[in-house]
Amino acid sequence: MTDMDGFIAGLPKAELHMHLEGSLEPELMVALARRNGVEIPYASAEQARRAYAFTQLQDFLDLYYRGMSVLKTEQDFRDLTSAYLERVARDNAIHVELFFDPQGHTERGVPLDVVMRGITGALDEGQRKLGISHRLILCILRHLSEKEGLEALEAALPWRHRIVGVGLDSSEKGHPPAKFERLFRRAGELGFLRVAHAGEEGPPAYVREALDRLRIDRLDHGNRSLEDPALVERLRHLQMTLTVCPLSNLKLKVVERLEDHPLRRMLQAGLRATVNSDDPAYFGGYLGDNYRAIQKALSLTRDELATLARNSFLGSFMTEAEKKAAIDRLDRYLALNQPA
Numbered sequence: 001m002t003d004m005d006g007f008i009a010g011l012p013k014a015e016l017h018m019h020l021e022g023s024l025e026p027e028l029m030v031a032l033a034r035r036n037g038v039e040i041p042y043a044s045a046e047q048a049r050r051a052y053a054f055t056q057l058q059d060f061l062d063l064y065y066r067g068m069s070v071l072k073t074e075q076d077f078r079d080l081t082s083a084y085l086e087r088v089a090r091d092n093a094i095h096v097e098l099f100f101d102p103q104g105h106t107e108r109g110v111p112l113d114v115v116m117r118g119i120t121g122a123l124d125e126g127q128r129k130l131g132i133s134h135r136l137i138l139c140i141l142r143h144l145s146e147k148e149g150l151e152a153l154e155a156a157l158p159w160r161h162r163i164v165g166v167g168l169d170s171s172e173k174g175h176p177p178a179k180f181e182r183l184f185r186r187a188g189e190l191g192f193l194r195v196a197h198a199g200e201e202g203p204p205a206y207v208r209e210a211l212d213r214l215r216i217d218r219l220d221h222g223n224r225s226l227e228d229p230a231l232v233e234r235l236r237h238l239q240m241t242l243t244v245c246p247l248s249n250l251k252l253k254v255v256e257r258l259e260d261h262p263l264r265r266m267l268q269a270g271l272r273a274t275v276n277s278d279d280p281a282y283f284g285g286y287l288g289d290n291y292r293a294i295q296k297a298l299s300l301t302r303d304e305l306a307t308l309a310r311n312s313f314l315g316s317f318m319t320e321a322e323k324k325a326a327i328d329r330l331d332r333y334l335a336l337n338q339p340a
């Protein structure tokens with residue numbers, strides 16, 4: 001391990017952009033397919049991994065929805081969530097904010113209560129046993145109608161106390177944020193924080209729409225904002241947090257090479273960028289892998305890495321007291337780990 005890898009490993013950090021269903025490792029997928037008698041098009045985990053070659057977001061989404069079809073019981077959702085928490089604990093994540101796609105389950109006949117009991121059970125255990133705090137964000141599938149999204153939101157209200165925010169994910173192109181303006185207004189009235197994927201494949205106009213019409217509190221991806229200087233200035237002025245996902249961007253060909261990734265340019269423009277894994281089981285890396293890969297590709301400095309970790313706490317939906325405790329922990333780590 002290099003000095004820099006050691007520094008990254010110990011750095012206290014938060015993950016703000018991770019789809020739980022995207023942490024379904026092929027081994028668990030194959031085991032759950034067997035356990036539940038669900039047919040999947042892979043005979044083995046290796047065969048599944050070999051199929052994970054994508055040229056755009058939709059290629060991935062097709063496999064992602066098929067993959068999640070093996071999740072049926074409360075225990076399945078518990079196993080999925082526990083496996084992620086145990087993995088990210090080794091990367092020294094001390095706080096995680098997780099997306100989940102209820103429509104991807106209820107439309108297959110899996111009741112929301114099953115999903116929520118499994119996920120929250122594992123999250124509570126992760127807090128107790130691993131000391132990882134958490135928030136949950138309910139994502140609305142943008143390739144479906146706003147009406148279906150509104151129904152999903154209303155159906156989740158019995159779990160309101162466990163859900164901090166509402167997000168927007170799935171196929172971006174052709175499904176602009178404005179399609180969900182009423183849904184996001186309703187989410188705001190209900191007291192949910194609001195986030196949306198925008199500017200991953202979609203144009204800067206989608207990012208502006210997410211700000212103006214969805215009134216987002218955080219921007220997921222946001223890469224293509226950099227094409228519009230006035231938008232960059234606006235995001236900087238707002239100190240809007242961008243949840244950036246380097247290995248995802250590479251695997252989905254948002255960038256050709258990691259060396260071309262805009263993360264440093266975002267930091268240099270004064271944007272509050274963070275590093276995240278998006279769908280680690282599909283994109284070949286968890287939170288620490290993303291930090292290590294982007295550090296190497298861009299030769300990020302320790303100061304830049306520390307800024308990324310600090311941004312992950314500042315941009316989180318923790319309480320102010322929790323944020324202060326996390327940032328104090330980061331500062332203690334930095335004080336003890338000055339370069340020789």
Ligand SMILES: Nc1ncnc2[nH]cnc12
Pocket residue numbers: 019022057064169170171172197200248278279
């Ligand atoms: N990167 C991504 N973009 C849009 N929707 C997603 N759902 C899971 N991962 C996603």
Ligand SMILES: [Zn+2]
Pocket residue numbers: 017019169197220278
């Ligand atoms: Zn995502």
